[in-house]
Every structure is written in C-alpha cells, then in structure tokens.
Amino acid sequence: MKLYGIKNCDTVKKARKWLDDANITHEFHDFKKEGLDDALLSRWEEQLGWEVLLNKRGTTWRKLPDDVRDNIDAQSAHKVMLDNPSIIKRPVVEHGGQLSVGFNADDWSANFGR
Numbered sequence: 001m002k003l004y005g006i007k008n009c010d011t012v013k014k015a016r017k018w019l020d021d022a023n024i025t026h027e028f029h030d031f032k033k034e035g036l037d038d039a040l041l042s043r044w045e046e047q048l049g050w051e052v053l054l055n056k057r058g059t060t061w062r063k064l065p066d067d068v069r070d071n072i073d074a075q076s077a078h079k080v081m082l083d084n085p086s087i088i089k090r091p092v093v094e095h096g097g098q099l100s101v102g103f104n105a106d107d108w109s110a111n112f113g114r
C-alpha cells in the first residue's frame with residue numbers, strides 16, 4: 001500500500017494513524033516535499049478522473065485566479081495539480097492495483113480489514 005498526501009494534512013494524519021493502529025504496512029509519499037510527476041498524475045486521472053482529484057473546497061483552490069477557476073478543464077486541472085499538489089484531495093491510496101481518494105474509517109475497515 002502506498003499513501004500519497006501532505007504530512008501536515010489532518011486527514012492524512014488520521015489515515016496514517018488508522019493504518020498504524022491496524023498494523024497495515026504502508027509507504028508514505030509527501031507530494032508537497034517529494035513532488036508529483038506527470039506520469040503518475042496522468043495515471044490517477046485516467047483511473048479516477050480529474051474531477052475526483054481536484055479539491056475545490058480548500059484554500060489552494062480559492063487562491064487561484066478567477067479566470068483559472070472559471071475555465072477549469074482536464075488539461076488546465078492537470079497543470080494546476082502539478083504546480084500546486086496541495087490542491088489534490090488527500091490521501092490518494094494505491095492498494096492492490098486500485099486507487100482511492102480520501103479517508104473514511106468505516107470504508108477503510110471494509111476495504112482493508114481491521
């Protein structure tokens with residue numbers, strides 16, 4: 001299992017604690033510090049859709065210029081997410097060839113067993 005996110009994100013902290021408490025081995029990739037490459041983001045977009053990945057409720061979204069927010073599409077969203085990884089919903093989890101976004105303890109218990 002590989003968990004992608006930002007170390008200081010409260011949701012990522014909860015997810016990592018849940019995994020540790022459940023004794024589930026995982027690797028953590030802080031895409032704010034370690035970066036996010038184009039190919040990985042493209043793969044996520046193909047599997048999940050850019051709309052699922054783009055967090056329109058956070059401060060990073062609100063700080064974007066109005067013209068960028070008003071005209072967002074797949075191509076511009078890709079660039080925005082590469083330039084501002086903190087705008088990606090967190091955590092992104094790769095597990096067993098599947099991807100998921102976000103943390104919900106009940107869903108994780110059902111999907112990852114606890």
